[in-house]
Amino acid sequence: MPKSDESPLVLETRGITKRFDHIIANNNISIKLRKGEIIAVLGENGAGKSTLMNILFGLYKPTSGSILIDGLPVSFDSPRDAIAKGLGMVHQHFMLVPTLTVTQNIVLGKEPVRLGHVLYKRARRSVVELSKRYGLTVNPDARLEDLSVGLQQRVEILKALYRNARVLILDEPTAVLTPGEVEELFAVLRNLAADGTSIIIITHKLEEVKALSDRVYILRRGELVGECRTASASAAELANFMVGRDVVLAVERPAPRPKPEPIFSLESLFVHSSRGLPALKGVDLAVGRGEILGIAGVEGNGQKELCEVIAGLITPDSGKILFKGEDVSRWSVRRRMDAGMGYVPQDRRVSGLVLPFSVEENLALGRSDRPPLSRHGFMKFAALRAQALQLMENYDIRTSGPEARVSTLSGGNQQKIILAREFSRNPDFLLISQPTRGLDVGAIEYVYRRILELKERGVAILLISMELEELFALADRIAVLHGGQVVFESPTATTNEAQIGEYMIRGRYERSIS
Amino acid sequence: MIDFFAALLTPQLFEATVRLATPVTFAALAAVVCERSGVTNIAMEGVMLVGAFFAAWVGWISGNPWLGLLGGIAASALFSLLFAWAVVSLHINHVVTGAIMNILAFGLTRYLMMVFYGRQGTSEAVAKTLHHYKFAIPLLSDIPYVGPAFFNQTPLVYLSIISVFAWAWIFKRTRLGLSLIASGEHPMALETLGRSVYRVRYLAILISGVLCGFAGAFLSIENSNSFTEGMTNGRGFIALAANIAGGWRPVGVFIASLFFGFVDALQMRVQSLGIVKIPSEIFIVFPYVATIVAIAGLVRKSRPPAAVGKDFNIEGDGE
């Protein structure tokens, strides 16, 4: 139910511009938010959404332009000012201290104190009250790190409400949630809006815009390119606006081979996490040549350990990792790579690339110690250069040259470097984790195409992704990881997002009786 | 053999244990406060040295050891502000800055030795040391072993013990403690809740400076009566080790410091007994070896604050 235009304006920005050294992240952006309204700020990655929100929240200072609250201009020097004016923010990467309790996290920064002494009883009471009032149940004494992602997000929302937020800003709120959790979150947000809270959600997902918002602003390359009532625009129109061209989201997926010859498998694999808790509890999986097996699941259900144990960074407590008939579970990373296993890690900046190194140096990682790149321990720089130039051409890596620092490249180009490095090794098996996180649509299409090409060549691929869309676009079969176990496995053709989503949350499937 | 242990494990040994643990305790608490707030502080060695120097100097010219103590604390605090400015505001690497601060402290105290005393090595003795104010707590001090060790000491020793429990309480129950923990675990969370991480870290480093001031003053005008160049002798680093061994917790750190105090007291006692004909160096080296052993044995048991040693830069984190 869209709010009428007569509701009072709560928040307004006029001509906000933000310039980082050379980049204009936001250019002359003006938006309006009314009481009880839900608006969406839609844009691709890098469109400037997060910058805008950080400005609204006082983390960045705008280069020019002004913010008005209740019609009066304000200036935020720090989040403190924004909070004082009734703004609350739920960040994409939660701003929660994992070692503190729920109560401590909620009251942090606005603790009830007497002489510097925190009145925890009173704090706990307000948290309980608050969560009752908004139906956001959460155990106030639990440690944050023990909660599921969905519950952690609840704590984030409670944090804002505890500060009497009248405007709630949510940055990519559904990125880490299961479909079921998304529904719950939307219900909560609708309730809040009905209660008079104004809400801004920042997202790049069209369905969410359609499902939740009253109005939508569309950002592209730092500029506001459109604004409309959600009800009056179709998803295709919005997508067009956002990308500036027609997007073909569906990829043509080659049919799975009838009976792929299995080349890689896990047999009752047990692994414990770095905190000493069981993370994988008896995982069995098998991938065949020319097959893509997708792993669905909510983050934190063992994906990290699964990647590390297959890549060889940690050793399993028990169980086998079979590759071409041999148990590789005790092999070094290097030996696995040499045998034909490859790994595209999830966080390219942390585990994929050496950011201060040049493109050519990054492309040499993992093969620097043998011909042609080096001989008897001495590097051959001409060979390094030649390899880089070739891969840059083959994989369409756009840089100022092979000696450009990787840290200066865009996310898409960084990812292409990793793909080039892994794919050019001609692996027989490839583990790919979250290959498109943070990439724009163009780059995503490219990555999909290369992955499917590899599959055509007969490579066995294990694809871990939090995005169901991605799995349904690429995988031949989908398995669901929940609580460190594979709770479900099915050919993609015979399942659907709802079913997978259900397994992701509960670990089991209850046929709804409708 | 039994005689040997009887001669060794006297009440004096335990008293000495607590006494010698005191500077390490202060410095280790300083390390806890800093590291919990996310700052790796290897500058403590130098900060302590500056504190020791100024405590001795102010104590000497004023003739009052309490003024000396204040002088030492003020100097340490000021000196540590320089560290804070470098790591928090200028975003220089914590460990590198710490190393430079130590170099600066050695140079500064050596130079001021020449300026104030006109010589190198050891300063003039203060007229009266803080050791003068030793007092026993009635009743408690009569408990065998524990009494003389903990309840017949000097004010600074009592203060170090009180500080331990005070800090345990601060971390557990107060707003300051909560802010320090958040700043060390997830600084951005604290910042987005409207509390300045810069300010919290400045405060933490300042507090650590004050605590190092106590430690330094203890060395120069409590345990001794003058300042000697380089008299901290690695205690800043031992404190860092005590902090790790104690699991970043005040009480744990206190126990670790007591352990170092005990090793130190033991080596002095064995040396003075002269029962064993072994070069004294073997004993002097005990605390350093003990540190390595403690690190080797305990380091994996606890988790350091997630953001310790990492720079925090609000706008730098953006696109």
Add this chain to the structure above:
Amino acid sequence: MSVSAPRRIRMVLKALSLILAVPGVLLYLASYFWGAWLLLCAIALYAADRFLAVGSAVFGSEARKLLSRAIVPVAGIGSALLIGAVIMAITGYNPISSYGALFYGGLVRNWHISVLNATPLIFTGLAIAFAFQGGFFNIGAEGQYYIGVIAATWMGLGSTLPGIIAIPAIFAVAAIAGAALNAIPIILKVKTGAHEVVTTMMFAYVVRTLSPMFIRAHGGDPALTSHPYTTDLISESVWLPMFKDFLPGANYRLHIGVLLAIGAAFLVRFILMKTDLGYKIRAVGHNPVAAMTQGISVARITAASLFISGSLAAIAGATQVLGLDHRMFQDLNAGYGWNGISIALLARNNPIGIIFTSLLWGVLDAGGQYMARTTQTPNAIIEIVKGIILFLMLAEVIYKRAGSVFGRWAGRFKTAARKGAGA
């Protein structure tokens, strides 16, 4: 095989540049200051070669880049000296005469002492830089220096072998000893993640504390000799050759250790930049997780980096014994480990840069002593100036801020000037 004319010219230029540079360096180090002319000629020839190779535009931009890179160090040293002067003035010393004595003493009169000071510093600086490149902070280099001194003295006492065999053997043993001292910190680092700052520092204290036992066992007698007591002299056969042997005008104490140190700097540079090991060390230094994911054994690289670092620091000690001291002193309080940190930081871990920062430190130390003798200004002021130099060099932010203010200022000036010209 025909070589084109410009190429032939370039080859000649290069060869000439090298032919002039080597004796230039030797002569200058030995206080034959006219060697500087040879050096300047060599630099000019090198520049000419570069000019021919890349053309005037690139050459100009390279020169400008080099100059702009020099701005921060020069400004840092300049401001530190200025602050030092203020401190001296406040505390009642004459900064002008003090600095006059400092530079006269360090650069001219006692230049050979500056060179002698710089020699071990180059090695310890390289040691620290090598570890830094791998992401480690070998703060205990002082301890490895001591163990190098001990190893060299022990081997050198009563050695009967000819120097040509014994000297390399002594260096090898010292290097191994220095590396061995880092073994436990390496194991702790790899197995438990214990920070090397604490562990290497503790080993430094252990070695330093125990070293008097070694001295007493080899001739040092606290009762007989005055403080500080020393070991007996090592055999003359293992003393390093002196500059005087081939340049009669050189100071009699100046030994060829400095040449070894310069050689070591080039070797370290080669290892870091041109070998697979160096590449891996730098990869681990920048991002151990990515390196591990790509099959590089981080444990092995950690070990290699800290072993080599320890060896370099120990070689510093051995050079000092074989070249200068010829014995071990009790409580030598050398501070080469700490100064090595400064030098490496100042040179931004660039091995060739370390040669120059070491010389700077050597000059400050030698000049400081001369200054203290002739003007009564305490030479500890030098330590303060050094600390301030470091501080200012690392706080790039200050220069960036100052630079941007200056830039805006200059910009305003330029537009004003343009307007003026237009009108």
